[in-house]
Amino acid sequence: MQAEFRAPRRRARVQEEYEAPLPVSRDPEERSNYRAQLINQHVLVCHPDHIQKIHNQGYFGKGILSRARPDHSISDQWEQHAGLFLPVISQSRYEELLRWAGSALSAQGLDEEAVSQMMVRLSQPVEMEEVRRGGGGGVEGEEKEGPGQEGGVCCSEVEQEAKRSCRLDMNPECDPDPSSDQDSDSDSDSDPDPVAPGPGFVLVVSDSEVCVGLREVRRSPLALTEYLQLSLEEAFFLVYSLGCLSVYLHQEPLSIIHLWRKFRSLRPDFVSSFAAYQHCRSRGWVPKEGGGAKYGVDFMLYRKGPPFYHASYSVVVERVDGAFRGSGLRRFSWRSLAALSRITSNVSKELMMCYIIYPADLSEAELDSPVCLGRLKVQEVIVSRWVSSRERAEQDDI
DSSP states (O other): OOOOOOOBOOOOOOOOOOOOSSSSOOOOOOOEEEEEETTEEEEEEOOOOHHHHHHHHHHHOEESSSSSSSSOOSSSSSEEEEEEEEEEEEHHHHHHHHHHHHHHHHHHTTOHHHHHHHHHHHHHOOOOHHHHHHTTTTTTTHHHHSGGGGGGSSSSSHHHHHHHHHHHHTTTSSSTTHHHHHHHHHHHHOOOSBBBOOOTTTEEESSSSSSSOOOEEEEEEEOOOOOOOOOHHHHIIIIISSSEEEEEETTOOOOHHHHHHHHHEEEHTTTHHHHHHHHHHHHHHHEEEEHHHHHTEEEEEESSSSBBOOEEEEEEEEEOOOOOOOOSSSSOOOHHHHHHHHHHTTTEEEEEEEEEETTOOOTTGGGGGGGGGGEEEEEEEEEEEEEEEEHHHHHHHH
């Protein structure tokens, strides 16, 4: 039966321009060198410039606080207030952030009186002259009295470790200031005329529309810094295939061999998964893992990237031998395969089985190096549902 290929479906509203398929320069003299940290089995990119380049050129990774693009902010609503561009949050939301900050400080061993005094200082209104003096990142001196390091409470253990890694990093390219990422985020959303003072201040408004008197500028009790999280396949593709990324562990760069072995220890099926990922990238697709978990597959394939087109294929990666006998982690029955095919067709996608063919004489020692990728073969099979009524209609036409 001949496969029927469908054109990718373009999104109705495209709100950004396509920059480049990969985060590398065409000029061989302008070699890109990005940096990431391997922290708690996660590969995180901390530097704001590296985050923008890696994500915007090829759509690698996702924000640790966002669904996809790393553009998280303490508020989705921003407003110009007295010549400044500030995030707007309600009084109840601000009190909730204060409670979170107080709980984090109490967990660090501070007594209740010290925590209470600190929360009172944070919740005091701030004069606009002080905010203007702190514009562009000058609020750090004030925020140091607040909870946590870098002027706020980190959102997770991964983020705490990432901040610590960036602060200890002696490389000047690693910026320890968390305000730089969100400064660029707020600048992109704001008009060029008002000044954005950074993430240290928020505009607190009343919850009730009747009581409109409360409009105070206060210090933000939390400093939420967005990092870019790469999947293991994305990180190794940038390191091995493109040579534009260096992954560090405990402030030491990992070689390609050490990184390969580390990723294999973290994921038993990493060799097959990366072979499929590299194959899809070489065909011009953008594979993403995040949506695959929703539909029970390994990857979703996009043309150009998720902002421009809907996913065209749902990819299942299977390891097989030369006779197509599978020994992978997932074993399909006819019922489970039919269910997966039905789910895929219901969301207007096609199911693709990506078979990674291992030669019979491939030893375990050879799998300990990425050189083994040259001996693997990739076979794509598109699975489609057989509809009896459609078959009868085709026979009638013949």
